[in-house]
Amino acid sequence: MSRKGVSFRAKEINSDVAQIRDLSISIGAIHEERWDERMGPTPFPSLSTLRSWDHLLLNRYKPFYLPFCDLCCLCTYGKCDLTGTKRGACGITMPAQQSRMVLIAACIGAATHTSHARHLLTHVIEEFGRDCLINVGGTSVEVEAPISRLVCGVKPETLGDLEPVLDYCENQITQLLAVTHTGQEGSNLDFESKVFHAGMVDHVGMEVADIAQISALGFPKADPVSSMADLGLGTVDTTKPVILVIGHNVPPATSIIDYLRTNGILSEVEVTGICCTALDVTRYSDRAKIVGPISWQLRYIRSGVPDVVVIDEQCVRTDTILEAAKIKAPLIATNDKNCLGLPDRTNDPIDEIVSDFVSGIVPGALILDSHKVGEIAVRVALGIAPKRKKQGNLPAKEQIIAFAKKCTQCMLCRRACPNDLPVPQAIKPAAGGNLAPLNELYDDCIGCGRCESACTQKIPVHSLIVGAAEKQTREETFCLRTGRGPIQDVEIRKVGGPLVLGEIPGVVAFVGCANFPKGSREVAEMCMEFANRRYIVCTSGCAAMSAGMYKDEDGKTAYEKYSGAFEAGGIVNVGSCVSNAHISGAAIKIASIFAKRPLRGNYEEIADYVYNRVGAVGVAWGAMSQKAASIAAGFWRLGIPVVVGPHGTKYRRMLLGRADKDEDWMVYDARSGEKVYGGPVPEHLFFAAETKEEAMVMIAKLTMRPNDTSKGRANKLANYIDLHKRHIGGIPPDVHQLVRVVADIPLTMKTEILEHLHAHDWKESPIPDPTLLSRMVHTRRDER
Amino acid sequence: MPQLSDSWQTGEIPGPKKASLIVKPDIADALILRARRPIMIVGHGILEYEVEGCKLIDCLIELAKKGKIPVIVTASTSKEFLARNFAPAAILPAVDIANRLTDPSWKGLDGKDSYDLAIFVGLPYSMEWTILSGLKHFAPGVKTMTLDCVYQPNASWSFPNSTIKEWAASLRAIVENLGD
Numbered sequence: 001m002s003r004k005g006v007s008f009r010a011k012e013i014n015s016d017v018a019q020i021r022d023l024s025i026s027i028g029a030i031h032e033e034r035w036d037e038r039m040g041p042t043p044f045p046s047l048s049t050l051r052s053w054d055h056l057l058l059n060r061y062k063p064f065y066l067p068f069c070d071l072c073c074l075c076t077y078g079k080c081d082l083t084g085t086k087r088g089a090c091g092i093t094m095p096a097q098q099s100r101m102v103l104i105a106a107c108i109g110a111a112t113h114t115s116h117a118r119h120l121l122t123h124v125i126e127e128f129g130r131d132c133l134i135n136v137g138g139t140s141v142e143v144e145a146p147i148s149r150l151v152c153g154v155k156p157e158t159l160g161d162l163e164p165v166l167d168y169c170e171n172q173i174t175q176l177l178a179v180t181h182t183g184q185e186g187s188n189l190d191f192e193s194k195v196f197h198a199g200m201v202d203h204v205g206m207e208v209a210d211i212a213q214i215s216a217l218g219f220p221k222a223d224p225v226s227s228m229a230d231l232g233l234g235t236v237d238t239t240k241p242v243i244l245v246i247g248h249n250v251p252p253a254t255s256i257i258d259y260l261r262t263n264g265i266l267s268e269v270e271v272t273g274i275c276c277t278a279l280d281v282t283r284y285s286d287r288a289k290i291v292g293p294i295s296w297q298l299r300y301i302r303s304g305v306p307d308v309v310v311i312d313e314q315c316v317r318t319d320t321i322l323e324a325a326k327i328k329a330p331l332i333a334t335n336d337k338n339c340l341g342l343p344d345r346t347n348d349p350i351d352e353i354v355s356d357f358v359s360g361i362v363p364g365a366l367i368l369d370s371h372k373v374g375e376i377a378v379r380v381a382l383g384i385a386p387k388r389k390k391q392g393n394l395p396a397k398e399q400i401i402a403f404a405k406k407c408t409q410c411m412l413c414r415r416a417c418p419n420d421l422p423v424p425q426a427i428k429p430a431a432g433g434n435l436a437p438l439n440e441l442y443d444d445c446i447g448c449g450r451c452e453s454a455c456t457q458k459i460p461v462h463s464l465i466v467g468a469a470e471k472q473t474r475e476e477t478f479c480l481r482t483g484r485g486p487i488q489d490v491e492i493r494k495v496g497g498p499l500v501l502g503e504i505p506g507v508v509a510f511v512g513c514a515n516f517p518k519g520s521r522e523v524a525e526m527c528m529e530f531a532n533r534r535y536i537v538c539t540s541g542c543a544a545m546s547a548g549m550y551k552d553e554d555g556k557t558a559y560e561k562y563s564g565a566f567e568a569g570g571i572v573n574v575g576s577c578v579s580n581a582h583i584s585g586a587a588i589k590i591a592s593i594f595a596k597r598p599l600r601g602n603y604e605e606i607a608d609y610v611y612n613r614v615g616a617v618g619v620a621w622g623a624m625s626q627k628a629a630s631i632a633a634g635f636w637r638l639g640i641p642v643v644v645g646p647h648g649t650k651y652r653r654m655l656l657g658r659a660d661k662d663e664d665w666m667v668y669d670a671r672s673g674e675k676v677y678g679g680p681v682p683e684h685l686f687f688a689a690e691t692k693e694e695a696m697v698m699i700a701k702l703t704m705r706p707n708d709t710s711k712g713r714a715n716k717l718a719n720y721i722d723l724h725k726r727h728i729g730g731i732p733p734d735v736h737q738l739v740r741v742v743a744d745i746p747l748t749m750k751t752e753i754l755e756h757l758h759a760h761d762w763k764e765s766p767i768p769d770p771t772l773l774s775r776m777v778h779t780r781r782d783e784r
Numbered sequence: 785m786p787q788l789s790d791s792w793q794t795g796e797i798p799g800p801k802k803a804s805l806i807v808k809p810d811i812a813d814a815l816i817l818r819a820r821r822p823i824m825i826v827g828h829g830i831l832e833y834e835v836e837g838c839k840l841i842d843c844l845i846e847l848a849k850k851g852k853i854p855v856i857v858t859a860s861t862s863k864e865f866l867a868r869n870f871a872p873a874a875i876l877p878a879v880d881i882a883n884r885l886t887d888p889s890w891k892g893l894d895g896k897d898s899y900d901l902a903i904f905v906g907l908p909y910s911m912e913w914t915i916l917s918g919l920k921h922f923a924p925g926v927k928t929m930t931l932d933c934v935y936q937p938n939a940s941w942s943f944p945n946s947t948i949k950e951w952a953a954s955l956r957a958i959v960e961n962l963g964d
Contacts, residue, residue, distance in 0.1 A: 064883040066914035067921055070799020083801050084921055094921050411785055415794045420909055454794065517908065646907075649879065649914040656883045660890075688879050690911060691828055694859040698877065729863040733875055 035155040040602030043153030044168050047175055047197055050637070053604045054193035056772045057611075057639065060664050061655035061685040063192055065098040068652050072097050075182045090182050098652045099191035100180050102629065105651070106198035107177045109630025112314055113578060114169045114205035115337070116249055119313075121162055121208065123251050123370070124216035130160030134215045137222030140488040143592060146585040146599065147207045150592075151200060153601030159216065162208045169205045172197065199633020200603075206631075207581035214485045217254060219283035224491075224565035224572070226484045229282035230289040231548050231557075232476030233300060241385035242270040242305050243377050244329075246297060246320065247312035248577060250280035252334040255374025256310070257285045269381055274300060275315050276541055276576035282482045283575060290480060292549065293514035293542035294624075295447035299466040299473070301327060304392020307385045308357075308377050313337045314577075315513070315625065319449075321364050326393050330357040330380055331364035334373050342366040350375055358383035395460070395467045397435065403464055404430035406457045413461050416454035418647065419444055419517055423451055423461060435468040442469035443519040446622075480548040481559040483540070483575020487586040489593055491566040495536065496594025500613050502712010504568045505719050506703030509538040509583045510547060512620030512628045517645050522692040523621050524550035527558050527571055529696060533719050534568040535703070538586075541577045543621065580631050584638055587614050604773060611639020612667070612770040615703035615716065617682075618642040619695065623651070632686065641682045641702040643695050648688040655685035659737055667706055669768035673777040676768045678706035680737055693727035701738075706770040710743035718746035721753075736760035740767055788944035789935050796913050798937030801920060806929070806943050809957035815929055815941060816851045816962070819901035821892065823873075824848055825881055828859040829932075830906030835952035843955045844905065844931075845870045850962040853903065854893060856881050861906070878907055882915045886922040898925065904939070905931040913938055931955065 013020040042049050071079045077089030082097055092100070124132070134156055136144050143149065145156050148165050156162050176198050179185050185194070213219060220226035236242060245253040253273065260266040271288045273281050274297055278290040291300050294315050301309065301323045309324045313335040317323070321340050324331040333340050345353050345365040350372060356362045357380040367373050395403060404427045413423040421444055426437035442465055451461035466473065498504040508530045510523055523546040531537045539547045548557045562571040566586065574582040591609040592599040599606065610616070618635045620628050623644045629651055632642040636655065644651070658664055659680035667678035681704040689695035700720040708716060717738060724732040736757050739745055741764045745753045771777070789805055791797060806812050816822055826844060833840040841864055848855045854873035857865055862875050874881075874893050884890045885902055892899055902919065904912055912930065916938035919928050929941040933951035936942040943954065 064879065064886065064918060065922060066918040067799075068914065068917070070801065070917075070921075081800050082921075083799055084924060412794065415786060415792055418793075418910070420793070646911040649911050652914075654879050654883065656880060658884070658887075660884075684880075687877070688911065689859075690878055690907060691859040694877060727860055728875060729860075729866055 034157070035600070037598065037600045039153050040598055040600050042603050043601030045151065045603060047172070047179070047194060050197065050603055051190070051193050053607060054196045054637065055189060057636070057685065058189050058192050058655070061657050063095070063099065063188065063653045064656050065095050065653045066649050067094060067098055068650055092186065093188070095188035096186055096191060099188040099195065100185070102652055103176065103191050103195050103198065104180050105626040105629040106195045106202070106633050107173055107180070108626035109628070110169070110198045110202035110205060111173050112627050113202050113209065113630070114166065114173060116313065116578065117205045117209035117212065118166055118170070119249060119335070120251070121159065121166060121212045124212050125159050128159065128216045130158060132159045132216055134158060134161070134211055135221060136211055136214045136486050137488055140490060141222050141486050142489050143589055143599070145207055145211055146588040146592065147203050147581055149599050150588055150601070150603055150606055151204050156211070159212060162212060165204060166208055169201050172201045195633050196637040199630050199635070200637045202630035203581050203584050203634035206578040207585065209578040210485065210575065210581055213250060213280065217250070217284055219280070220482060220484045222486045222488045223484045224563065226482045226564065227286040228479045228559065229286055229482050231292070231478040231480045231545060233291055233296070233303065233473045234475050234477040235289050236272055236291065236305055237270055238305050238390055240268060240270045241307050241381035242272055243308045243310060243381050244291070244300065244306035245271065245273040245277045245281060245310045245312070246275055247316050247335070248276040248314040249312040249335055250277055250284065251370040252310055252312055252373040253277050253281040253288070254284045255370040256377050257281065257288065259374040259378045265378070269378060272306065277312055279483055279541070279544065279576040286482065290545055292476070293520070293545045295514040298323060298447050298449055298462055301329070302392055302394050302463055302466065303473070304390045304394070307381045307388055308332065310334060310373060310377050311338060314627070325363045327391055328360065328388055330362070330384065332373055332377060333364065333366045334368065334370060336368055339366050340364070344368070346372070354379045354383065358387070394463050394470070400430055400435060400438070400464050400467050401433055403459045404428070406459055407431065408457060410456060412454040412456065413451035416450040418446060418448060418450070418515070421445065427464065430464065430468070438465050438468035439472065441465050442472060443521060446515055476549070478548045478551065478557050479559060480545060480557070481564045481573050483544070483573050483579050484564060485575060485579065486582045487566045487572070487589065489589065492586065492589045492593045495567060496590045498568070499590060499615065500594065500707070502615070502708045502715050505533065505535050505700070505716045506615035506617060507536045507538065507586070508699055508703070509540070509616065509618045510543040510621065511540045511580055511583070511618055511631065512543050512622060513624035514542040514546060514622045515624035515645070515647050516546070516622040517647065518692070520546035520549045523547050524558055526619070526621070526692060526696055528552065528561070530699070531558070531562045531569050531571050536566055536568060537571045538583050539571060539573045540575060540580050540583065544573045546622070547571065577627060583618070584634060584640070587616050587638060587640060590614050605776065607638045608771050608773050608776060611772070613705055613707040615705050616640045617699050617702045619699060620648070621645045621695065623648055636685050641685050641687065643698055643702065644686070644688050645695070646688060646690050654687060656687065657683045657685070659683050659734060667768055667770040667772060668774055668777050670771045670777050671769045677765055678768055678770045679740060679765070681706055697723045697727055704738060706768060710741060710767070713738070713740065713744040714746045717744065718749065721746065721749055731756050736762045740765050786945050789937070790945065791937050792934035792945055793909055793913070796910065796937070802937045803935070803939040803942035806941050809954050809961060811941070812929065812931070812958045813961040815901060815927070816853070819927070821897055821899045822851065822853045822901040822903060823899045824853045824855045824903040824905070825878065826855055826857050826861055826905055827878060827907035827912070828861045829908065831861065831864055833948060835948055838952070840952060840955060841865070842868065843952070843959060846959045847955070847962070850959060856893070858907065878911065878915055882918055885919060885926050888925055900925060901927050901929065903929045903931060909934060912936060
């Protein structure tokens with residue numbers, strides 16, 4: 001493996017042949033080969049290495065652009081009106097501009113994960129050394145870094161081995177960002193190919209981040225029975241001092257736990273979290289608690305429960321300092337990517353900082369030393385809690401009524417609400433003392449606070465909603481199985497066959513943010529639906545929390561009801577955002593471990609296998625961020641479709657197949673080399689569903705692959721048809737396109753499906769051994 | 785209330801090309817009658833609306849029948865149509881039908897000819913906004929009209945922002961004007 005920065009210096013060397021003074025030799029890296037797998041064709045791919053693969057996919061799933069803005073305003077030629085067929089001053093067209101914006105979003109996402117990975121890696125190398133061994137599952141996980149192996153062709157063994165992998169990511173992201181400059185790329189399809197590249201790089205960066213923290217910080221290592229963590233506002237013991245951590249980069253939070261442990265006071269302080277830092281700190285200590293996803297920031301801070309707010313990076317509300325100040329909770333910023341204008345107190349004495357916070361002299365500070373943060377946060381929480389007395393700023397019933405009476409019914413709050421919630425209609429009865437309609441909005445509210453910014457009467461609308469739901473918030477007592485990290489190799493061996501053959505109908509991964517159209521509950525319901533149908537369900541990030549924030553009729557959450565193993569009917573929480581790499585990694589491992597396809601630097605072949613054979617689907621029901629864009633793009637390049645909620649159309653384009661065009665669905669039959677019809681599966685690569693019901697039907701459809709055996713296709717069809725009947729009504733109109741041979745028909749539905757097939761003049765078509773790559777056609781022995 | 789032609793969601797500011805207002809129902813009728821091949825796309829949102837005991841979906845069914853407009857339903861909307869003995873021409877996701885409308889070679893659901901008027905109603909506001917934007921830019925041969933009670937700037941023609949009552953009255957007037 002490579003070793004960075006090796007240098008040799010000699011002041012003076014004397015020998016028989018020469019005298020050398022001030023010799024200095026620097027070597028960028030020493031390459032030490034310890035992996036005997038033959039290198040594949042595409043290690044460390046450049047921007048254009050996998051272009052032809054991307055174009056194969058993009059030719060099938062042509063982008064359908066949904067411009068979010070008709071103008072380009074990225075340079076001083078502009079603003080340029082790109083409506084219809086108009087071109088900008090630089091010559092760019094609307095399709096190219098939209099794909100350029102998608103690329104910018106994907107670059108932001110990939111850069112964010114990769115810089116997070118760099119920060120984490122640097123931190124753990126400082127703490128544990130470059131030679132600290134990578135261990136993400138002991139002997140259960142021999143393929144420890146499937147994405148890095150696949151993309152870079154390297155097999156990392158130590159933390160230091162991850163550095164050149166990150167070097168590659170940083171290099172690629174810089175080049176990708178350069179592509180978006182005025183006067184670079186002009187073809188929308190080449191922009192799209194680079195979006196895929198950014199996504200692939202993003203998954204490498206995420207993998208590095210999670211491998212580093214699992215190995216160094218002792219997180220669960222591929223553990224299907226990782227411990228349960230408390231989840232929900234109602235789980236917080238408000239009699240204790242409370243620390244709130246928000247963000248994604250866990251070292252400050254683990255330092256808080258360390259300080260509490262070292263001083264024997266872990267049970268005296270509540271460590272609570274929002275967003276992925278919360279998920280990761282529960283992987284470090286099961287005493288930590290998760291309050292909720294990203295959308296819980298305003299409601300939790302305003303409750304007054306947190307005594308100290310510690311923020312790191314990503315998805316942290318930029319007005320957190322103002323919100324924390326309102327409840328007199330000091331704020332500690334801990335990351336140089338998110339300084340919030342605060343004074344840098346990193347080098348000040350701890351006692352002085354603690355004193356300033358506890359006495360209320362300063363509302364917040366930047367402290368770029370996680371160890372210091374650990375001590376300061378705890379001491380400030382202990383010192384300030386008795387003074388604050390959990391002072392919040394959520395209105396009581398009388399105040400809600402008084403505010404409601406000020407409402408002019410101008411509708412601006414509703415018009416500002418991303419979900420068009422009927423806020424004015426709920427405020428009107430509140431003025432008369434009926435808070436029930438306001439309470440009803442609580443579950444659907446994504447906590448963005450735009451309603452308040454819009455209000456001309458300065459009514460704290462969001463607080464009114466949360467205040468009206470005060471009883472409900474106290475009853476938010478759920479649990480979540482802590483992020484387990486990778487999938488074990490042995491689990492892959494067990495499910496690889498059933499998945500590829502279709503006995504397990506698919507893998508459905510619920511990932512991403514909490515910009516849900518109708519609240520968290522829909523994610524939990526979808527998870528349970530697919531687990532009940534014996535799919536393998538994975539969760540990560542805010543979606544993992546949402547999956548746990550609902551109890552069934554027996555009072556159980558999804559994590560209590562279903563196993564955490566990567567098996568049919570399991571609900572597998574892999575962890576935080578960066579743990580998404582284990583989901584794509586599992587798909588790659590199916591190709592590598594189960595099908596024994598060469599992994600090393602062999603992207604196209606593995607992606608071709610995953611695309612044609614592994615029925616995996618990603619679902620980002622509340623996708624909001626640029627990171628979600630790059631995560632999705634990483635799945636797309638592997639041929640894994642992604643379904644988003646209705647807000648997902650704001651990502652500016654869909655990647656949709658045309659089931660009605662037979663010519664789009666031709667594949668090579670690897671046995672004969674002939675181009676044959678493989679069927680419209682998976683039908684779409686990026687799809688926005690209008691409702692949860694439409695999403696569930698589409699998810700079931702998108703798990704179909706051209707390689708499905710008849711038994712497998714029948715299983716997938718049975719689920720698709722049943723969901724369609726229940727949620728849409730009747731037999732799906734496209735069943736005749738999905739049944740290839742009579743044996744594909746689910747037995748219990750045979751009569752009605754045969755009727756449908758006859759009505760559509762259906763004919764059998766052979767099941768190919770599908771590939772999109774001509775080089776994967778089996779060569780006859782006499783031709784070798 | 786917002787101005788008649790303000791985007792219903794305040795932040796959804798359109799570009800230079802904005803929808804013309806359907807200020808009176810006759811305009812919608814004229815557009816429907818003038819269209820060679822109209823089609824109506826109905827989202828699940830329509831199921832929420834009821835005015836004076838009358839479900840607005842019934843009004844749309846009448847409109848489709850009188851105007852001889854094939855109806856494509858999205859999401860779970862189909863069940864309500866079937867419960868009223870009205871068979872939609874197709875069940876398709878909104879993004880899927882919109883994507884097909886951008887293809888000038890697509891010959892429609894029946895394989896006969898392309899559509900020249902797409903009438904949208906009942907999709908989530910921002911989803912409809914972005915879909916109409918896609919059609920505005922990439923389906924030059926298709927005029928779009930929205931029958932929602934809020935202004936959609938990316939359509940070719942849109943109702944203004946109006947109350948549910950005003951909206952229901954307009955829908956009824958459109959149906960009545962079409963005659964028998």
